[in-house]
Structures are given as structure tokens and as C-alpha cells.
Amino acid sequence: MNSPAGKAKAPDTSLEDIEVELFVRALKLRHGYDFSQYAPASLKRRVLQLAHAQDTGNVSELTTRLLHEPGFLSVALEGLSVPVSEMFRDPDVFLALREQVFPVLASYPQINIWQAGCAHGQEVYSLAILLEEAGLYERTQIYATDFNEAALQQAREGIYPAREAQLWSRNYLAAGGRHTLADYYSARYEFIKLDQRLNRHVIFxxxxxxxxxxxCEAHLVLCRNVLIYFSDPLQDRTLALFRDSLVRGGFLCLGTRESLDFAPSASDFAPVDAARRIYRLGSRSAGRD
Incomplete structure (x- = not known):
């Protein structure tokens, strides 16, 4: 049946979707953070989780707080980011880095590594430990970046719940660790604090x-389990950014659920270990010498 004269047909957009869209627009217009190219379903889920955590009746209340409460921005960013990780996550990937990538990095007098989307820093410290054990850390500079300032601050402190230590110790050994993980942290009460010597060559x-x-100009870029939250165009932009950051012959390591297979920049990279998502920038690419 046709709609009554003069009455427009209602769009197929839920009120909840409209609220989420307005929240994302407010975040960009008011504070300059653009989430519009994040995967829609994942972004909506996180916005709704934020609304639930803040005990608001609806997402519109989040938008009001975002516009009028200066301190709410950090709360919103903490809720929208995905800083979930663990030390030596996917230990076979770290073992592959140790065995297949580190021997090549050893040929450089100075090594630059970019850990993009470093979250709370667990993987940064994992990398620092392996570099230390490989005798490469003294000539390595790690740039650990994230847009979430609260997560960066925890990464700088290197303090984590002690309940994680047992799993991380198993991961460390599976990644080819040569000692025990306890050699790298001190425990007190319900927390462990990683040896701050591990971040002596880290810039957060x-x-x-x-x-x-x-x-930065990097010999290795790690960005694991971040691209899965991006739309296809944003994934393409980010991969091009990594390509342009790498020296020729530099390495890129993605998350095990991510791939270069359908990216425009795929032809610039050759797989080193496709199963573990480790790639190397080829000579035809736009990387630096």
C-alpha cells in the first residue's frame, strides 16, 4: 500500500543506529577523533557497551556528555578502543619473529620497530624481552603508539594483574624464551611490575x-588485531601507511585473523610466514632504502 499523500516513507534505520551515528559525528566534530570508518557492527557494539557501562538510558545521553563534559572524552576513548592483549599472544608468531625476522634485523646497525596500536603494552614488553635475549635490544628503538592515552599510561607503568602471570609464562616459553618470565618482573600483592629496564628503548x-x-622509518612494523575493527577503505589506508613507513626489505606483522590477500598494497609484500601473517616489503615497493 502506498504511503498517504504528503507523508514520507520512514527510513529503514533504527533509532539506536541514528543515536550511534550522531555520537560518532559529535566525537569527530567536537574532539577530532574520527571513528566513521570503523567496522559498523563492531563500533555499534562498543558504543552500546559504553552506554551500559556508564549506566545511561540511551546513547544520546553519551552524546550530551561528550559535548558538555570536558573530562568525558578520555572515558569515551577508553570504552571505544580495544586494548585487550596478553604477553606473547600467539606465541608461535613471536617464535617466528625470533627465528625468521631477527636474524635479518641483526644485519642493521640500528633497528627501528613500530608497534602500532600497542594498547596496554603487553606485546611491547614481549618484544623487548625477545630482543634482549637475542642480543639486539641495545641497538633497537621501539616506537609504541596508540590513540588511547589511558592505555598508553598503563603501558608506560608496566603494571598488570598477577593472575595473568601463569598464562604469560607459558606463552613466553612457547615463544622460545630462554629463561623464566619471572626474571623480568617483580610481584607484590595482586600485581606484577615488569622490569623498567625493558622500556629503556621504548618511546610511547x-x-x-x-x-x-x-x-617513523621502520625495519619492522607490528600491528596485530587492529585492522579487524576497520572498514575496508581504512584497512587499505593503514596498510599503505605501514608500507610507506618501512625501509626496503622491512617486515610487517599482522594479527592472525588479518591478511593482505585482498589489499591494494598486497603486491608490495612477499609472505615470509603466511600462516603467522609475517610479510616482507619487496624491492618494487615505495619503501625507503
């Missing part, structure tokens, strides 16, 4: 993969 910095440009 705020960087937004959505809007910011090349961060």
Missing part, C-alpha cells in the same frame, strides 16, 4: 591510524 606516543601520517 599518541598516534591515530585513522588521521595521522607516517610515524
Amino acid at each position: 606516543a599518541n598516534h591515530n591510524l585513522v588521521t595521522d601520517e607516517v610515524f
Whole structure:
């Protein structure tokens, strides 16, 4: 049946979707953080989780707080980011880095590594430990970046719940660790604090993969389990950013649920270990010498 004269047909958009869209627009217009190219379903889920955590009646209340409460931005960013990780996550990937990538990095007098989307820093410290054990850490600079300032602060402190230590110790050994993980942290009460010597060659910095440009000239870029939250165009932009950041022959390591297979920049990379998502920039690419 046709709609009554003069009455427009209602769009197939739920009120909840409209609220989420307005929240994302407010975040960009008021504070400059653009989440519009994140995967819609994942973004909506996180916005709704944020609304639930803040005990608001609806997403519109989040938008009001975002516009009028200066301190709410950090709360919103913490809720929208996905800083979930563990030390030596996917230990076979770290073992592959140790065995297949580190021997090549050893040929450079100075090694630059970009850990993009470093979250709370667990993988940064994992990398530092393996580099230390490989005798490469003294000539390595790690740039650990994220847009979430609260997560970056925890990464700088290196303090984590002690309940994680047993799993992380197993991961460490599976990644080819040569000692015990306990050699690298001190325990007190219900927390462990990683040896701060591990971040002596780490620079933690705020960087937004959505809007910011090349961060450094890198021999290895790690960005694991971040691209899965991006739309296809944003994934393509980010991969091009990594390509342009790498020296020729540099390495890229993605998450095990991510791939270069259908990306425009795929032809610039050759797989080193496709199963573990480790790639190397080829000579035809735009990387630096």
C-alpha cells in the first residue's frame, strides 16, 4: 500500500543506529577523533557497551556528555578502543619473529620497530624481552603508539594483574624464551611490575591510524588485531601507511585473523610466514632504502 499523500516513507534505520551515528559525528566534530570508518557492527557494539557501562538510558545521553563534559572524552576513548592483549599472544608468531625476522634485523646497525596500536603494552614488553635475549635490544628503538592515552599510561607503568602471570609464562616459553618470565618482573600483592629496564628503548606516543601520517622509518612494523575493527577503505589506508613507513626489505606483522590477500598494497609484500601473517616489503615497493 502506498504511503498517504504528503507523508514520507520512514527510513529503514533504527533509532539506536541514528543515536550511534550522531555520537560518532559529535566525537569527530567536537574532539577530532574520527571513528566513521570503523567496522559498523563492531563500533555499534562498543558504543552500546559504553552506554551500559556508564549506566545511561540511551546513547544520546553519551552524546550530551561528550559535548558538555570536558573530562568525558578520555572515558569515551577508553570504552571505544580495544586494548585487550596478553604477553606473547600467539606465541608461535613471536617464535617466528625470533627465528625468521631477527636474524635479518641483526644485519642493521640500528633497528627501528613500530608497534602500532600497542594498547596496554603487553606485546611491547614481549618484544623487548625477545630482543634482549637475542642480543639486539641495545641497538633497537621501539616506537609504541596508540590513540588511547589511558592505555598508553598503563603501558608506560608496566603494571598488570598477577593472575595473568601463569598464562604469560607459558606463552613466553612457547615463544622460545630462554629463561623464566619471572626474571623480568617483580610481584607484590595482586600485581606484577615488569622490569623498567625493558622500556629503556621504548618511546610511547599518541598516534591515530585513522588521521595521522607516517610515524617513523621502520625495519619492522607490528600491528596485530587492529585492522579487524576497520572498514575496508581504512584497512587499505593503514596498510599503505605501514608500507610507506618501512625501509626496503622491512617486515610487517599482522594479527592472525588479518591478511593482505585482498589489499591494494598486497603486491608490495612477499609472505615470509603466511600462516603467522609475517610479510616482507619487496624491492618494487615505495619503501625507503
